Amino acid sequence: SAVISQKPSRDICQRGTSLTIQCQVDSQVTMMFWYRQQPGQSLTLIATANQGSEATYESGFVIDKFPISRPNLTFSTLTVSNMSPEDSSIYLCSVGTGEGYEQYFGPGTRLTVT
Amino acid sequence: SQELEQSPQSLIVQEGKNLTINCTSSKTLYGLYWYKQKYGEGLIFLMMLQKGGEEKSHEKITAKLDEKKQQSSLHITASQPSHAGIYLCGADFTSGTYKYIFGTGTRLKVLA
Numbered sequence: 050s051a052v053i054s055q056k057p058s059r060d061i062c063q064r065g066t067s068l069t070i071q072c073q074v075d076s077q078v079t080m081m082f083w084y085r086q087q088p089g090q091s092l093t094l095i096a097t098a099n100q101g102s103e104a105t106y107e108s109g110f111v112i113d114k115f116p117i118s119r120p121n122l123t124f125s126t127l128t129v130s131n132m133s134p135e136d137s138s139i140y141l142c143s144v145g146t147g148e149g150y151e152q153y154f155g156p157g158t159r160l161t162v163t
Numbered sequence: 164s165q166e167l168e169q170s171p172q173s174l175i176v177q178e179g180k181n182l183t184i185n186c187t188s189s190k191t192l193y194g195l196y197w198y199k200q201k202y203g204e205g206l207i208f209l210m211m212l213q214k215g216g217e218e219k220s221h222e223k224i225t226a227k228l229d230e231k232k233q234q235s236s237l238h239i240t241a242s243q244p245s246h247a248g249i250y251l252c253g254a255d256f257t258s259g260t261y262k263y264i265f266g267t268g269t270r271l272k273v274l275a
Contacts (some may be wrong), residue, residue: 050208080261088212091265092206141205145261149213150194152253152261154206 051076051144053155061161062132070158071130072142077122080145082117082152087138098125098142132162167254169266177274178241183252184193184237186214186252193255195235196263197226200249209237 052075057120062068072081094119097105104117119125129136139159141151167230170189176182188193194213198206210219212228212235219226239246249270253263 052182053205055205064269081188082261092253093265094262098263121198139203143206149211150207150255150259150261151196151211152263153208154198155202 050154051078053108053144053153055142055155055158059157059159059161061163062077062134064162066135067128067130068132069126070140070142070160072127072155074123075148078144078146079122080143081119081125081144082153083125083127084141084143085115085138086141086157092141094106095127095140098127099133111156129160132160132161136160137162149161164172166256166264167252167266169250169252169269170269171269173270173272175272175274178243179189179241182239182242184250184270184271185236186254186266188233188254188256190256193258193260195226195228195232196253197235197237198251198253200251200268202248206251239271241275242271244273244275247271247273 054073056071083095084092086092094107095110096120098117101120116128139157141157143154145152166189170185196211197209200206210226215230215232217228225238228235249268251268252266
């Protein structure tokens with residue numbers, strides 16, 4: 050398993066602004082992912098954060114809205130750009146470390162956009 | 164349409180009672196993963212199932228995967244208030260990937 054931290058844990062932001070969420074892992078991992086959990090909903094994968102190259106985005110998510118950085122094997126950031134109230138969600142990062150493709154999740158960042 | 168359905172959506176049980184949560188896939192899956200989420204927080208990994216007919220236990224929680232690899236159940240024996248939270252199943256449908264589809268979640272409340 051891995052110990053994962055996220056910053057900030059929560060934030061309230063005004064529409065039109067941007068927020069950058071940080072994800073730090075206590076060990077080097079190859080696979081890092083970013084998920085969104087909208088209120089009362091399940092998790093949806095936003096993108097795979099690739100170290101040293103551009104992130105791989107899932108259908109419905111674009112780099113201009115959710116730019117991702119992965120400068121090394123222990124750290125990644127997700128920026129939520131030009132926010133609207135519809136972006137109010139919990140954003141979670143996860144890592145894949147196991148042989149069986151299980152993922153371990155960070156504590157999440159609760160974002161409220163007003 | 165949702166590829167992974169969970170039932171029930173919510174559950175309220177008296178402390179000490181047994182309960183079962185189901186996760187049903189519309190197609191054969193490669194791996195099935197159970198997580199617990201405390202309200203508004205991150206996910207805690209519980210168990211992973213990959214083989215048809217596989218069963219795993221951890222403390223009072225047992226998870227099973229059917230032979231067809233389309234349905235999994237999570238059983239809690241003698242529930243406690245500490246078991247309360249949202250239980251999520253996740254599955255990958257392609258061999259050797261981390262791309263999960265998550266179920267709709269089951270919200271469990273245990274009354275002391």
